[in-house]
Amino acid sequence: xxxxEKGKMVPMPSTALIPERDLGKMPVLECIHVGIEFGGLxxxxxFNFTIGKTEIAGLIGPNGAxxxxxxxxxxxxxxxxxxxxxxxxxxxxxxxxxxxSKMGVARTFQNIRLFTDMTVEDNVRVGLxxxxxxxxxxxxxxxxxxxxxxxxxxxxxxxxxxxxxMQDMAGTKAGSLPYGAQRRLEIVRALATExxxxxxxxxxxxxxxxxxxxxxxxxxxxxxxxxxxxxxxxHDMKLVMxxxxxxCVLNFGKIIAKGTAEEIQRNPEVNKAYLGNNGxxx
Amino acid sequence: xxxxxxxxxxxxxxxVYAIIALGYTMVYGIAKMLNFAHGDxxxxxxxxxxxxxxxxxxxxxxxxxxxAIIAVVLAMIxxxxxxxxxxxxxxxxxxxxxxxxxxxxxIGVSYFLQNSALLICGAQFKTYQSIISGTLNLFGGGxxxxxxxxxxxxxxxxxxxxxxLFTSKTKMGKAMRACSEDKGAAQxxxxxxxxxxxxxxxxxxxxxxxxxxxxxxxxxxLKPTTGSMPGIxxxxxxxxxxxxxxxxAFLGGLLLGIIExxxxxxxxxxxxxxxxxxxxxxxxxxxxxGLLGKYVPEKV
Amino acid sequence: MSKKLKKLSGAPKRDYxxxxxxxxxxxxxTALNGGGLLSKQMQGLLVPVCCYxxxxxxxxxxxxxxxxxxxxxxxxxSLGAFSGVVVSQSLITAVPxxxxxxxxxxxxxxxxxAFAGFLIGLPVLRLRGDYxxxxxxxxxxxxxxxxxxxxxxxDANGLHVxxxxxxxxxxxxxxxxxxxxxxxxxxxxxxGTKTISTFTAGFIIILITxxxxxxxxxxxxxxxxxxxxDNRIAAESVGVDVMKYKMIAFVISTTLAGMAGALYGLNxxxxxxxxxxxxxSILVLVFVVLGGLGNMLGSIIAATVLYILPxxxxxxxxxxxxxxxxxxxxxxxATNNPxxxxxxxxxxxxxxxxxxxxxx
Numbered sequence: 033x034x035x036x037e038k039g040k041m042v043p044m045p046s047t048a049l050i051p052e053r054d055l056g057k058m059p060v061l062e063c064i065h066v067g068i069e070f071g072g073l074x075x076x077x078x079f080n081f082t083i084g085k086t087e088i089a090g091l092i093g094p095n096g097a098x099x100x101x102x103x104x105x106x107x108x109x110x111x112x113x114x115x116x117x118x119x120x121x122x123x124x125x126x127x128x129x130x131x132x133s134k135m136g137v138a139r140t141f142q143n144i145r146l147f148t149d150m151t152v153e154d155n156v157r158v159g160l161x162x163x164x165x166x167x168x169x170x171x172x173x174x175x176x177x178x179x180x181x182x183x184x185x186x187x188x189x190x191x192x193x194x195x196x197x198m199q200d201m202a203g204t205k206a207g208s209l210p211y212g213a214q215r216r217l218e219i220v221r222a223l224a225t226e227x228x229x230x231x232x233x234x235x236x237x238x239x240x241x242x243x244x245x246x247x248x249x250x251x252x253x254x255x256x257x258x259x260x261x262x263x264x265x266x267h268d269m270k271l272v273m274x275x276x277x278x279x280c281v282l283n284f285g286k287i288i289a290k291g292t293a294e295e296i297q298r299n300p301e302v303n304k305a306y307l308g309n310n311g312x313x314x
Numbered sequence: 315x316x317x318x319x320x321x322x323x324x325x326x327x328x329x330v331y332a333i334i335a336l337g338y339t340m341v342y343g344i345a346k347m348l349n350f351a352h353g354d355x356x357x358x359x360x361x362x363x364x365x366x367x368x369x370x371x372x373x374x375x376x377x378x379x380x381x382a383i384i385a386v387v388l389a390m391i392x393x394x395x396x397x398x399x400x401x402x403x404x405x406x407x408x409x410x411x412x413x414x415x416x417x418x419x420x421i422g423v424s425y426f427l428q429n430s431a432l433l434i435c436g437a438q439f440k441t442y443q444s445i446i447s448g449t450l451n452l453f454g455g456g457x458x459x460x461x462x463x464x465x466x467x468x469x470x471x472x473x474x475x476x477x478x479l480f481t482s483k484t485k486m487g488k489a490m491r492a493c494s495e496d497k498g499a500a501q502x503x504x505x506x507x508x509x510x511x512x513x514x515x516x517x518x519x520x521x522x523x524x525x526x527x528x529x530x531x532x533x534x535x536l537k538p539t540t541g542s543m544p545g546i547x548x549x550x551x552x553x554x555x556x557x558x559x560x561x562x563a564f565l566g567g568l569l570l571g572i573i574e575x576x577x578x579x580x581x582x583x584x585x586x587x588x589x590x591x592x593x594x595x596x597x598x599x600x601x602x603x604g605l606l607g608k609y610v611p612e613k614v
Numbered sequence: 615m616s617k618k619l620k621k622l623s624g625a626p627k628r629d630y631x632x633x634x635x636x637x638x639x640x641x642x643x644t645a646l647n648g649g650g651l652l653s654k655q656m657q658g659l660l661v662p663v664c665c666y667x668x669x670x671x672x673x674x675x676x677x678x679x680x681x682x683x684x685x686x687x688x689x690x691x692s693l694g695a696f697s698g699v700v701v702s703q704s705l706i707t708a709v710p711x712x713x714x715x716x717x718x719x720x721x722x723x724x725x726x727x728a729f730a731g732f733l734i735g736l737p738v739l740r741l742r743g744d745y746x747x748x749x750x751x752x753x754x755x756x757x758x759x760x761x762x763x764x765x766x767x768x769d770a771n772g773l774h775v776x777x778x779x780x781x782x783x784x785x786x787x788x789x790x791x792x793x794x795x796x797x798x799x800x801x802x803x804x805x806g807t808k809t810i811s812t813f814t815a816g817f818i819i820i821l822i823t824x825x826x827x828x829x830x831x832x833x834x835x836x837x838x839x840x841x842x843x844d845n846r847i848a849a850e851s852v853g854v855d856v857m858k859y860k861m862i863a864f865v866i867s868t869t870l871a872g873m874a875g876a877l878y879g880l881n882x883x884x885x886x887x888x889x890x891x892x893x894x895s896i897l898v899l900v901f902v903v904l905g906g907l908g909n910m911l912g913s914i915i916a917a918t919v920l921y922i923l924p925x926x927x928x929x930x931x932x933x934x935x936x937x938x939x940x941x942x943x944x945x946x947x948a949t950n951n952p953x954x955x956x957x958x959x960x961x962x963x964x965x966x967x968x969x970x971x972x973x974x
Contacts, residue, residue: 100614104614107851109614109847109850109851128850129850129851130850130853130854130855130856133850133851133852133853134853138851138852139851141614141847141848141851145845145847145848145851146844146845146848147840147841147844147845147848147849148844148845149840149843149844150837150840150841150844154837154840155841157834157837158837158838158841158849158852158854159852161834161837161838161852161853161854162853164834165834166833166834168830168833168835168862171829171830171833171834171835171836172825172826172829172830172833173829174829178833181834182834185834221848221852222851222852224852225852225853342744348744348747404943404947407947407950407951407953407954408946408947408950408951411946411950411951412950414677414683414903414907415903415946415949415950417683417899417903418899418900418903418904418942418946419942419943419946419947421896421899421900421942422939422940422942422943422946423939423943424939425935425936425938425939425942426936426939426940426943428935429932429935429936429939430936432932432935433932433933433936542892546751546755546892549748550748550751550752553744553745553748557744581779582763582779582780582781583781584759584762584763584778584779584780584781584801585759585760585763585779587755587756587759588755588756588759588760591752591753591755591756592752592756594748594749594752595737595749595752595753598741598745598748598749599737599740599741602740602741602742602745603745612846612847614847
């Protein structure tokens, strides 16, 4: 609830519209006055945003608004110059990208970043890196722990791939997959790290309406199955308005609106700054 | 006094490194390849000028300084043609290939030049006749500066200034900078990328010829492997200063020469290279893109 | 079940084929040698070829699997060689058994190179791309210079070491007791080494190296290293510690280079640090690139063929390195430029099938 008490521009949401919202509990992500400057240029300023443990949230805004920069700060690819980011109640200041992954933040990338020379299955297994551990020595000497964990990780990888019906592609090189499958594989790889918060950077980019529809179902399914929070950046308004329970609109690095899909659609500021005066896409 | 003379020999050596490094840095900036054959082009320049000077001076009866100029110009022409040929025949077909393939090809070209020189000129080293002899004696003979050192430093400064003006003012220079940033975009803007790269190799090789003449004038032993170590050192100098940066190559070359000279004089002849390389390592740890280089982080 | 497990280990058939081929080659060569069919010159090449095969496998781990260009790998070979020689020469009376002493020497060479790999890796692996390459080159040269300054001897009181960085010391300054021997004489290198390396030892170490490298690649650690090579940022985002895994791969690689070095050093009664210069690093790099990045069997074949080729061309004398250079350039052009490749295929139609077979 606290998130929308802070937001001044939008009224309190009616919880009846969004039954699964659980902001009352400890939020999984809490950004407090987060900002970053690149050589004096304020890319993101005073970013305040909170996501509940099993919420699907959307981050929208015109190109260059700073959305991916927010993701980069959340995963500590960039270190924010101002403010605090809390993950599941823990401060992330001074942590590395690797530590953030261990704390439960996983992401996909706008420009797909797969391990292109590895097979689909191995991509997922790299995602399982910190879940299925054995030492380098037991790997080289093929000790029992190697066989045990390799078997487990194979099974786990297959199980994860089955979310998107990709088991058949397990042996294919990731780089030779079609575009849509590459995006889905990135999501599977991120899920393999057992995240609490999944960040999706334009998951529907380049997908046709059918694929997007499927993706929407799958995102909701992932949230329900794994009980995790999802924050997504997306330009496809049908997707955002369709599944996001909380939406944050960014323009020139600043939040101009926060609220439910309906509230965002009604917000004149958003219409003016982001969508033009012609209303929503489609 | 002693200190000054070490400084001067360091400046001399450093200027040679700087001239080679300037060529290296231009080629690297545009072709993004470690051109290991660059050092061997220096050697070719040395041999051409050696034979030319010998032939012209002895047979034509022209004054020595004039013969020297002819020899230098001839060396520059041959090296320029050689550089363009190497680029066109060996590197251009590999423009889309992985960088390691280009690197190995460059090594192949290096072996080729060295072994051709070995077959043509023999394994016996030649004693190079300096294109300018004599020394300037100061402080009643307390400090003597070889004219060749003065010439080398002056030539180096002229080249550095010339290249800076060339890349910032001329159309071709701007095209080079554009190609080094983004070849695809440069091509879309109507720049002939192949021609630009050829020109860069031509300039780099001409500089290598000058460097060859000056190197051998100061250190008169000429053999097929003469260019290897200076080539590696010059590349180190270019990285040291920030590869791709013209003032960086100049600064890196001079510093490297001075460090090497002082290390030899005051610490250890055996470990002079070690000290030079150790300084490089330390600089790169503090400034990963060299002294004057710009560090561009990967975009996520 | 066993089939499933085999699939799980991720080992393709080529892995087993590699072991098989190496073993078959060893048996064949040993038989030929036993039958007196190998020339003296060929016999002399057997151990060095083994060393270069190990070097190629080791460097392929760094360049092919980790994806970082190392131009100073010969430096680690050098460390292995000289530490191996010192240990072996010092233990001549304590461990009279040659085979056992060889094992100890190789182990020490490996440990020394591993330690050096760790120390050098700390600064080097933070850098990227060509900057990393130039720094490995720098370390290779530094190692060479430093070993050139070493004067080492052994007597009843133990090891005597002088670091002759001013160039004014000689063996006499070691103050060796009666019966002591100088092992490394500065720039002259190691002299009077009792040669104890054997072809069999080389073969065994190749098998060990193959076992380590292939199993490494197909383990959790190996996958992490390949992931970093393919996409560093993505690897970090799924929680792979880049520095740690690069370091593991690099140290394994330098350890293997140290083993190769010890074997090499103990194969010659005289050897100087200049043997392990930049050109040697490049030589091994050529093996790796021509054999195929990440392709271990390719490295073995390339190292064997390319090491023996110049020796076999000895009859051509001065022309052999020129031919080598031209072949190198043409092979790079033919494998990387479609136009040149087609040209080749048209000129030599007979080789079409052969090239198609080895292209992968």
